[in-house]
Amino acid sequence: MPAARISGVGMYVPPKVVRNDDLRAFYDTSDEWIYTRSGIKERRWAEEPASTAELGYYAAQEALQAAGKKAVDLDLIIFATLSPDLYFPGSGVLLQQKLGLETTPALDIRQQCSGFVYGLSIADQFIRTGMYRTILLVGAEVQSTWIDYAPEGRTVGVLFGDGAGAVVIEATEALGRGIRSSHLYSQGAYAMELCIAEPSSATRRHILPGSYGMRPYMNGKEVFRHAVQRMGEAIQVALSTQNWHPNEVDLYVLHQANIRIVQAVAEFFGLPMDKFFNNIHKYGNTTAASIPICLYEAQAEGRLKAGDKVILAAFGSGFTWGSVALIW
Protein backbone atom coordinates (compact mmCIF):
# COMPACT_ATOMS: atom_id res chain seq x y z
CA MET A 1 0.00 0.00 0.00
CA PRO A 2 1.52 3.37 -0.94
CA ALA A 3 1.97 6.08 1.70
CA ALA A 4 1.06 9.76 1.17
CA ARG A 5 3.95 12.19 1.38
CA ILE A 6 4.01 15.98 1.18
CA SER A 7 6.37 16.62 -1.72
CA GLY A 8 5.99 20.38 -2.18
CA VAL A 9 4.79 23.33 -0.10
CA GLY A 10 3.78 26.83 -1.18
CA MET A 11 2.33 29.91 0.47
CA TYR A 12 1.01 33.30 -0.43
CA VAL A 13 0.03 36.25 1.73
CA PRO A 14 -1.20 39.57 0.36
CA PRO A 15 1.36 42.38 0.59
CA LYS A 16 -0.78 44.72 2.71
CA VAL A 17 0.38 44.54 6.34
CA VAL A 18 -2.13 45.63 9.00
CA ARG A 19 -0.49 46.24 12.36
CA ASN A 20 -2.38 46.09 15.64
CA ASP A 21 -2.32 49.85 15.98
CA ASP A 22 -3.85 50.22 12.51
CA LEU A 23 -6.98 48.52 13.86
CA ARG A 24 -7.57 51.46 16.14
CA ALA A 25 -9.13 53.13 13.11
CA PHE A 26 -12.18 50.86 13.72
CA TYR A 27 -11.92 49.55 17.24
CA ASP A 28 -11.27 50.71 20.76
CA THR A 29 -8.24 48.44 21.15
CA SER A 30 -4.46 48.51 21.58
CA ASP A 31 -1.34 46.68 20.48
CA GLU A 32 -0.79 45.73 24.12
CA TRP A 33 -4.26 44.11 24.48
CA ILE A 34 -4.01 42.16 21.25
CA TYR A 35 -0.40 41.04 21.66
CA THR A 36 -0.60 39.95 25.29
CA ARG A 37 -3.90 38.06 24.76
CA SER A 38 -3.11 36.42 21.42
CA GLY A 39 0.55 36.85 20.39
CA ILE A 40 -0.51 38.70 17.23
CA LYS A 41 1.44 41.75 16.07
CA GLU A 42 0.17 42.08 12.52
CA ARG A 43 -1.82 40.33 9.81
CA ARG A 44 -2.27 40.62 6.03
CA TRP A 45 -5.39 41.88 4.31
CA ALA A 46 -6.12 41.24 0.66
CA GLU A 47 -6.93 44.25 -1.44
CA GLU A 48 -9.49 44.27 -4.24
CA PRO A 49 -10.04 42.29 -6.35
CA ALA A 50 -8.28 39.40 -4.63
CA SER A 51 -10.36 36.31 -3.92
CA THR A 52 -9.81 33.17 -1.89
CA ALA A 53 -9.30 31.07 -5.04
CA GLU A 54 -6.75 33.59 -6.31
CA LEU A 55 -4.70 33.48 -3.10
CA GLY A 56 -4.93 29.70 -3.25
CA TYR A 57 -3.75 29.75 -6.85
CA TYR A 58 -0.54 31.60 -5.98
CA ALA A 59 0.22 29.18 -3.15
CA ALA A 60 -0.64 26.19 -5.37
CA GLN A 61 1.70 27.30 -8.12
CA GLU A 62 4.57 27.46 -5.66
CA ALA A 63 3.73 24.06 -4.17
CA LEU A 64 3.59 22.48 -7.64
CA GLN A 65 6.94 24.00 -8.55
CA ALA A 66 8.50 22.77 -5.28
CA ALA A 67 7.21 19.25 -6.00
CA GLY A 68 8.47 19.37 -9.58
CA LYS A 69 4.92 18.82 -10.84
CA LYS A 70 2.63 20.50 -13.33
CA ALA A 71 -1.07 21.14 -12.79
CA VAL A 72 -1.90 18.42 -15.36
CA ASP A 73 -0.23 15.87 -13.08
CA LEU A 74 -2.91 16.39 -10.42
CA ASP A 75 -5.50 13.68 -9.85
CA LEU A 76 -7.52 15.67 -7.30
CA ILE A 77 -7.78 19.17 -5.79
CA ILE A 78 -8.96 19.58 -2.21
CA PHE A 79 -9.79 23.15 -1.21
CA ALA A 80 -10.23 23.94 2.48
CA THR A 81 -11.77 27.31 3.35
CA LEU A 82 -14.38 29.00 5.50
CA SER A 83 -14.38 32.03 3.21
CA PRO A 84 -15.23 30.69 -0.26
CA ASP A 85 -15.41 33.16 -3.15
CA LEU A 86 -19.06 32.33 -3.74
CA TYR A 87 -21.99 30.91 -1.76
CA PHE A 88 -21.76 28.17 -4.37
CA PRO A 89 -19.96 26.62 -6.21
CA GLY A 90 -16.89 26.04 -4.08
CA SER A 91 -13.50 27.68 -4.56
CA GLY A 92 -11.97 24.36 -5.67
CA VAL A 93 -13.51 24.52 -9.12
CA LEU A 94 -12.44 28.16 -9.48
CA LEU A 95 -8.89 27.15 -8.65
CA GLN A 96 -9.12 24.19 -11.03
CA GLN A 97 -10.05 26.56 -13.84
CA LYS A 98 -7.25 29.02 -12.92
CA LEU A 99 -4.79 26.14 -13.10
CA GLY A 100 -5.89 25.55 -16.70
CA LEU A 101 -7.36 22.12 -15.96
CA GLU A 102 -10.39 20.75 -17.74
CA THR A 103 -11.99 17.96 -15.73
CA THR A 104 -9.77 17.29 -12.69
CA PRO A 105 -12.06 16.70 -9.69
CA ALA A 106 -12.16 19.49 -7.11
CA LEU A 107 -13.50 18.98 -3.61
CA ASP A 108 -14.28 21.80 -1.16
CA ILE A 109 -14.26 21.08 2.55
CA ARG A 110 -15.77 23.29 5.29
CA GLN A 111 -13.83 22.37 8.41
CA GLN A 112 -12.63 25.89 9.22
CA CYS A 113 -9.41 25.92 11.27
CA SER A 114 -9.23 22.10 11.07
CA GLY A 115 -9.60 22.14 7.29
CA PHE A 116 -5.99 21.40 6.51
CA VAL A 117 -5.80 18.46 8.91
CA TYR A 118 -9.07 17.03 7.54
CA GLY A 119 -7.81 17.61 3.99
CA LEU A 120 -4.58 15.73 4.66
CA SER A 121 -6.53 12.81 6.04
CA ILE A 122 -8.82 12.74 2.99
CA ALA A 123 -5.81 12.87 0.65
CA ASP A 124 -4.16 10.08 2.63
CA GLN A 125 -7.20 7.81 2.18
CA PHE A 126 -7.36 8.37 -1.59
CA ILE A 127 -3.64 7.63 -1.92
CA ARG A 128 -3.63 4.55 0.31
CA THR A 129 -6.45 2.96 -1.65
CA GLY A 130 -4.54 3.57 -4.87
CA MET A 131 -7.30 5.69 -6.40
CA TYR A 132 -5.07 8.76 -6.82
CA ARG A 133 -1.30 9.35 -6.77
CA THR A 134 -0.96 13.16 -6.84
CA ILE A 135 -3.23 15.50 -4.89
CA LEU A 136 -3.18 19.26 -4.34
CA LEU A 137 -4.44 20.43 -0.95
CA VAL A 138 -5.00 24.15 -0.52
CA GLY A 139 -6.00 26.06 2.59
CA ALA A 140 -6.91 29.65 1.71
CA GLU A 141 -8.86 32.46 3.29
CA VAL A 142 -9.95 36.02 2.63
CA GLN A 143 -11.35 36.92 6.03
CA SER A 144 -10.92 40.69 5.96
CA THR A 145 -14.23 40.82 4.06
CA TRP A 146 -16.27 39.12 6.81
CA ILE A 147 -14.68 40.87 9.75
CA ASP A 148 -17.20 43.02 11.61
CA TYR A 149 -15.77 46.54 11.62
CA ALA A 150 -18.41 47.85 14.02
CA PRO A 151 -17.05 48.63 17.54
CA GLU A 152 -18.58 45.44 19.02
CA GLY A 153 -16.71 43.33 16.45
CA ARG A 154 -13.33 43.93 18.06
CA THR A 155 -12.90 40.65 19.96
CA VAL A 156 -13.07 38.58 16.77
CA GLY A 157 -11.92 41.21 14.28
CA VAL A 158 -8.42 41.64 15.67
CA LEU A 159 -7.59 37.93 15.46
CA PHE A 160 -8.00 37.00 11.80
CA GLY A 161 -5.93 37.52 8.66
CA ASP A 162 -5.86 36.59 4.98
CA GLY A 163 -3.49 34.10 3.36
CA ALA A 164 -3.05 30.79 1.62
CA GLY A 165 -0.93 27.67 1.93
CA ALA A 166 -0.78 24.66 -0.37
CA VAL A 167 0.83 21.26 -0.47
CA VAL A 168 1.28 18.62 -3.14
CA ILE A 169 0.74 15.15 -1.70
CA GLU A 170 2.13 12.22 -3.61
CA ALA A 171 2.03 8.47 -3.33
CA THR A 172 5.35 7.03 -2.27
CA GLU A 173 6.57 3.47 -1.99
CA ALA A 174 9.61 4.60 0.04
CA LEU A 175 9.26 3.04 3.47
CA GLY A 176 9.21 5.30 6.50
CA ARG A 177 8.16 8.56 4.81
CA GLY A 178 4.80 10.29 4.76
CA ILE A 179 1.57 10.38 6.73
CA ARG A 180 1.51 7.71 9.45
CA SER A 181 -1.90 8.35 10.97
CA SER A 182 -4.67 10.91 11.15
CA HIS A 183 -7.30 11.41 13.84
CA LEU A 184 -10.44 13.47 13.20
CA TYR A 185 -13.21 14.67 15.51
CA SER A 186 -16.16 17.04 15.58
CA GLN A 187 -18.84 18.10 18.04
CA GLY A 188 -21.80 19.96 16.59
CA ALA A 189 -23.19 20.64 20.04
CA TYR A 190 -20.82 23.63 20.00
CA ALA A 191 -21.59 24.81 16.47
CA MET A 192 -22.98 28.15 17.60
CA GLU A 193 -20.02 28.99 19.90
CA LEU A 194 -17.93 30.10 16.92
CA CYS A 195 -19.83 30.93 13.79
CA ILE A 196 -21.18 33.34 11.25
CA ALA A 197 -24.88 32.54 11.35
CA GLU A 198 -25.97 35.21 8.87
CA PRO A 199 -26.43 35.44 5.99
CA SER A 200 -27.57 31.85 5.71
CA SER A 201 -30.14 29.73 3.91
CA ALA A 202 -32.13 29.73 7.14
CA THR A 203 -32.18 33.46 7.80
CA ARG A 204 -31.64 35.31 4.56
CA ARG A 205 -35.26 35.41 3.49
CA HIS A 206 -36.16 37.38 6.64
CA ILE A 207 -33.65 40.12 6.02
CA LEU A 208 -34.25 43.14 3.85
CA PRO A 209 -31.81 43.67 0.99
CA GLY A 210 -28.85 45.77 2.07
CA SER A 211 -29.68 45.49 5.75
CA TYR A 212 -27.53 42.57 6.70
CA GLY A 213 -23.84 42.17 7.23
CA MET A 214 -21.65 39.39 8.50
CA ARG A 215 -21.84 39.04 12.25
CA PRO A 216 -19.14 36.64 13.40
CA TYR A 217 -19.70 35.33 16.91
CA MET A 218 -17.14 33.68 19.14
CA ASN A 219 -17.41 32.59 22.75
CA GLY A 220 -13.67 33.21 23.21
CA LYS A 221 -13.23 31.65 26.63
CA GLU A 222 -15.15 28.48 25.73
CA VAL A 223 -13.28 28.11 22.44
CA PHE A 224 -9.96 28.61 24.21
CA ARG A 225 -10.71 25.96 26.84
CA HIS A 226 -11.87 23.37 24.30
CA ALA A 227 -8.97 24.14 21.92
CA VAL A 228 -6.37 23.35 24.58
CA GLN A 229 -8.11 20.18 25.77
CA ARG A 230 -9.02 18.81 22.34
CA MET A 231 -5.70 19.49 20.64
CA GLY A 232 -3.98 17.94 23.65
CA GLU A 233 -6.12 14.81 23.29
CA ALA A 234 -5.61 14.64 19.52
CA ILE A 235 -1.84 14.93 19.95
CA GLN A 236 -1.91 12.24 22.64
CA VAL A 237 -3.77 9.86 20.29
CA ALA A 238 -1.21 10.52 17.54
CA LEU A 239 1.69 9.89 19.96
CA SER A 240 0.15 6.67 21.28
CA THR A 241 -0.68 5.38 17.79
CA GLN A 242 2.90 5.94 16.67
CA ASN A 243 4.39 4.86 19.98
CA TRP A 244 6.33 8.13 20.06
CA HIS A 245 7.41 9.88 23.25
CA PRO A 246 6.45 13.59 23.19
CA ASN A 247 10.14 14.55 23.22
CA GLU A 248 10.92 12.32 20.27
CA VAL A 249 8.82 14.47 17.92
CA ASP A 250 11.05 16.92 16.04
CA LEU A 251 8.37 19.52 15.37
CA TYR A 252 4.80 20.20 16.41
CA VAL A 253 2.76 22.46 14.14
CA LEU A 254 -0.48 23.59 15.71
CA HIS A 255 -3.15 25.75 14.14
CA GLN A 256 -2.30 29.39 14.83
CA ALA A 257 -5.32 30.79 16.70
CA ASN A 258 -3.66 32.14 19.82
CA ILE A 259 -0.10 31.70 21.07
CA ARG A 260 -1.47 31.12 24.57
CA ILE A 261 -3.31 28.02 23.31
CA VAL A 262 -0.03 26.61 21.97
CA GLN A 263 1.73 27.50 25.23
CA ALA A 264 -0.93 25.68 27.24
CA VAL A 265 -0.61 22.55 25.06
CA ALA A 266 3.21 22.67 25.35
CA GLU A 267 2.89 22.95 29.12
CA PHE A 268 0.49 20.00 29.25
CA PHE A 269 3.09 17.76 27.57
CA GLY A 270 6.01 19.32 29.48
CA LEU A 271 7.59 20.41 26.19
CA PRO A 272 9.65 23.54 25.49
CA MET A 273 8.12 26.06 23.08
CA ASP A 274 10.97 25.57 20.61
CA LYS A 275 9.41 22.19 19.72
CA PHE A 276 6.48 24.18 18.27
CA PHE A 277 6.59 26.25 15.10
CA ASN A 278 4.71 29.54 15.43
CA ASN A 279 4.21 32.54 13.21
CA ILE A 280 0.96 33.96 14.55
CA HIS A 281 2.71 37.27 15.32
CA LYS A 282 3.02 37.89 11.55
CA TYR A 283 -0.27 36.61 10.15
CA GLY A 284 -2.87 36.26 12.93
CA ASN A 285 -5.34 33.42 12.50
CA THR A 286 -5.46 32.44 8.83
CA THR A 287 -7.82 29.52 9.55
CA ALA A 288 -7.37 26.73 6.93
CA ALA A 289 -4.15 28.37 5.69
CA SER A 290 -2.32 28.51 9.01
CA ILE A 291 -0.74 25.04 9.12
CA PRO A 292 0.51 24.95 5.50
CA ILE A 293 1.93 28.48 5.91
CA CYS A 294 3.76 27.22 9.01
CA LEU A 295 5.04 24.17 7.09
CA TYR A 296 6.34 26.42 4.34
CA GLU A 297 8.18 28.73 6.73
CA ALA A 298 9.45 25.90 8.93
CA GLN A 299 10.98 24.23 5.91
CA ALA A 300 12.48 27.51 4.67
CA GLU A 301 14.05 28.04 8.11
CA GLY A 302 15.57 24.55 8.13
CA ARG A 303 13.30 23.31 10.89
CA LEU A 304 11.82 20.49 8.79
CA LYS A 305 14.23 17.94 7.39
CA ALA A 306 13.73 14.61 5.65
CA GLY A 307 13.01 11.94 8.24
CA ASP A 308 11.77 14.35 10.93
CA LYS A 309 8.87 13.21 13.08
CA VAL A 310 6.10 15.80 12.88
CA ILE A 311 2.71 16.17 14.52
CA LEU A 312 0.11 18.59 13.19
CA ALA A 313 -2.95 19.51 15.24
CA ALA A 314 -5.86 21.88 14.78
CA PHE A 315 -9.05 22.98 16.45
CA GLY A 316 -11.76 25.27 15.19
CA SER A 317 -15.34 26.14 14.52
CA GLY A 318 -17.74 23.23 14.40
CA PHE A 319 -16.23 22.37 16.83
CA THR A 320 -13.88 20.32 14.68
CA TRP A 321 -10.42 19.12 15.58
CA GLY A 322 -7.80 16.55 14.75
CA SER A 323 -4.16 15.60 14.36
CA VAL A 324 -1.82 14.05 11.83
CA ALA A 325 1.42 12.21 12.56
CA LEU A 326 3.91 12.12 9.71
CA ILE A 327 7.52 11.55 8.82
CA TRP A 328 8.72 14.51 6.74
Ligand code: ACO
Ligand atom coordinates in the same frame (compact mmCIF):
# COMPACT_ATOMS: atom_id res chain seq x y z
N1 ACO B 1 -9.32 45.23 22.36
C1 ACO B 1 -9.45 45.66 23.62
N2 ACO B 1 -10.29 45.09 24.50
C2 ACO B 1 -11.02 44.05 24.07
C3 ACO B 1 -10.92 43.56 22.76
C4 ACO B 1 -10.03 44.19 21.89
N3 ACO B 1 -9.87 43.80 20.63
N4 ACO B 1 -11.76 42.51 22.65
C5 ACO B 1 -12.37 42.35 23.83
N5 ACO B 1 -11.92 43.28 24.70
C6 ACO B 1 -12.30 43.46 26.10
C7 ACO B 1 -13.56 42.73 26.45
O1 ACO B 1 -14.69 43.53 26.13
C8 ACO B 1 -13.40 42.50 27.92
O2 ACO B 1 -13.75 43.69 28.59
P1 ACO B 1 -14.62 43.65 29.97
O3 ACO B 1 -13.79 42.82 30.91
O4 ACO B 1 -14.75 45.07 30.31
O5 ACO B 1 -15.89 42.95 29.58
C9 ACO B 1 -11.92 42.33 28.12
O6 ACO B 1 -11.30 42.85 26.92
C10 ACO B 1 -11.47 40.89 28.32
O7 ACO B 1 -11.99 40.10 27.28
P2 ACO B 1 -11.96 38.55 27.39
O8 ACO B 1 -12.87 38.01 26.35
O9 ACO B 1 -12.13 38.13 28.80
O10 ACO B 1 -10.44 38.24 26.95
P3 ACO B 1 -9.73 36.86 26.90
O11 ACO B 1 -8.57 36.90 27.80
O12 ACO B 1 -10.67 35.70 27.00
O13 ACO B 1 -9.15 36.84 25.41
C11 ACO B 1 -9.53 35.97 23.20
C12 ACO B 1 -10.03 36.91 24.30
C13 ACO B 1 -8.17 36.45 22.70
C14 ACO B 1 -10.52 36.03 22.06
C15 ACO B 1 -9.42 34.52 23.73
O14 ACO B 1 -10.58 34.18 24.42
C16 ACO B 1 -9.13 33.49 22.66
O15 ACO B 1 -8.09 33.45 22.07
N6 ACO B 1 -10.04 32.55 22.43
C17 ACO B 1 -9.82 31.49 21.45
C18 ACO B 1 -9.82 31.95 20.04
C19 ACO B 1 -9.64 30.74 19.14
O16 ACO B 1 -9.02 29.77 19.48
N7 ACO B 1 -10.21 30.73 17.97
C20 ACO B 1 -10.03 29.46 17.27
C21 ACO B 1 -10.50 29.10 16.20
S1 ACO B 1 -11.06 30.26 15.04
C22 ACO B 1 -11.90 29.32 13.90
O17 ACO B 1 -12.08 28.17 14.04
C23 ACO B 1 -12.50 30.03 12.78
